[in-house]
Amino acid sequence: MNSANQTHGGNITEEARKLRIKESNILDASASIVPFPPPKSIHHCLLKTFSGTSLRKYPDCTYQNFREAIGRWHGIHPSMVLPGNGAAELLTWAARDATEKGTSILIAPGFADYARALNCWNGKYRYIHLPLVWSSKTPQTFPLTTNSNVIWITNPHNPTGQLWSRASLELLLQRHSLVICDEAFLSLVPDGEKQSLVPLVENNSNLIVIRSLTKLFAVAGLRLGYAISKAERLYRWQNWRDPWPLNGLADAVGIMLMNDHKKLQKWTNKVHSWILKEGPWLQSKLSSLPGIRAHPSATNFLLIESENSLLQLRALLRKHHILVRECASFEGLGDNWLRISLQKKKDNKRIILAMKNILN
Numbered sequence: 233m234n235s236a237n238q239t240h241g242g243n244i245t246e247e248a249r250k251l252r253i254k255e256s257n258i259l260d261a262s263a264s265i266v267p268f269p270p271p272k273s274i275h276h277c278l279l280k281t282f283s284g285t286s287l288r289k290y291p292d293c294t295y296q297n298f299r300e301a302i303g304r305w306h307g308i309h310p311s312m313v314l315p316g317n318g319a320a321e322l323l324t325w326a327a328r329d330a331t332e333k334g335t336s337i338l339i340a341p342g343f344a345d346y347a348r349a350l351n352c353w354n355g356k357y358r359y360i361h362l363p364l365v366w367s368s369k370t371p372q373t374f375p376l377t378t379n380s381n382v383i384w385i386t387n388p389h390n391p392t393g394q395l396w397s398r399a400s401l402e403l404l405l406q407r408h409s410l411v412i413c414d415e416a417f418l419s420l421v422p423d424g425e426k427q428s429l430v431p432l433v434e435n436n437s438n439l440i441v442i443r444s445l446t447k448l449f450a451v452a453g454l455r456l457g458y459a460i461s462k463a464e465r466l467y468r469w470q471n472w473r474d475p476w477p478l479n480g481l482a483d484a485v486g487i488m489l490m491n492d493h494k495k496l497q498k499w500t501n502k503v504h505s506w507i508l509k510e511g512p513w514l515q516s517k518l519s520s521l522p523g524i525r526a527h528p529s530a531t532n533f534l535l536i537e538s539e540n541s542l543l544q545l546r547a548l549l550r551k552h553h554i555l556v557r558e559c560a561s562f563e564g565l566g567d568n569w570l571r572i573s574l575q576k577k578k579d580n581k582r583i584i585l586a587m588k589n590i591l592n
């Protein structure tokens with residue numbers, strides 16, 4: 233029962249149980265979620281939804297209001313949008329299409345859920361290795377060219393934090409019969425939307441873009457994501473899946489968040505300012521620790537590397553109750569790599585102090 237636990241961060245319930253401490257005592261730097269409490273409007277929206285009759289009725293199975301709100305935000309027709317129970321649910325349907333097209337290329341190291349999704353359909357895939365090279369210039373040119381039917385891209389890439397340029401990704405649309413671009417972290421990247429492939433969906437029927445609200449709004453528990461692709465494809469997915477994959481609470485919050493453009497922009501700006509300030513600070517502090525190299529990142533997590541095993545940093549959890557993401561489960565990385573998600577200044581300092589304590 234623990235294969236999902238080994239391939240994803242954020243399992244604080246299980247770690248707290250093992251340590252016999254309260255979950256709230258763990259600083260979770262393994263899942264890369266914005267560290268501020270979610271906007272108050274989410275709380276209000278949930279209360280309102282609870283106290284009305286909304287829980288009694290089924291959600292609108294077309295999710296039309298949510299689609300329209302997302303469509304207005306991205307400037308696209310609502311028929312090109314399909315809300316999902318987190319990005320993860322939509323990856324499963326993208327994998328069904330990928331399986332029909334042939335062999336998928338997955339990038340290693342990369343997000344493990346693409347393989348999970350393909351395995352649901354006995355989909356064929358192979359890994360190609362990403363050169364672990366970080367350019368001082370961001371966005372970087374996507375460095376790989378391969379011949380295969382389908383390619384899965386993550387922009388920015390997880391776990392390396394590299395941001396790929398739209399111009400370099402656009403070329404993939406001519407090479408592959410299906411391109412799946414997971415932009416789960418893109419809204420967090422300062423100036424990142426310029427690299428989004430969303431504007432290309434209209435003219436490219438072989439493109440699927442997957443987005444998530446989980447990280448930006450710190451609502452992993454609500455499960456909110458959406459796919460953008462041609463209407464015919466999304467209509468097919470809708471007929472495959474269960475009729476109400478998003479519950480009424482998630483639907484209500486999603487509509488509220490995406491409808492208020494002013495608040496959405498303000499929140500996004502706050503997240504960008506935090507990343508611009510804390511990202512380089514944490515990177516330089518981590519790099520000053522003995523034997524550690526912290527690579528630059530466009531988003532809210534940093535990949536660190538050492539010449540030697542970093543297994544001694546398991547004491548971060550045992551002694552300091554700080555959970556970071558071990559990377560041995562990422563194809564192509566070993567126990568000398570760790571991914572650490574960005575926190576507020578106070579907690580970033582706590583991480584550095586604890587690591588100093590262990591490494592010295």
Ligand SMILES: Cc1ncc(COP(=O)(O)O)c(C=O)c1O
Pocket residue numbers: 317318319320321343386390414416417443444445446452455456457
């Ligand atoms: C690259 C990437 N895509 C998608 C997801 C899943 O997002 P969601 O919570 O919306 O299902 C994650 C979660 O960690 C992720 O890292």
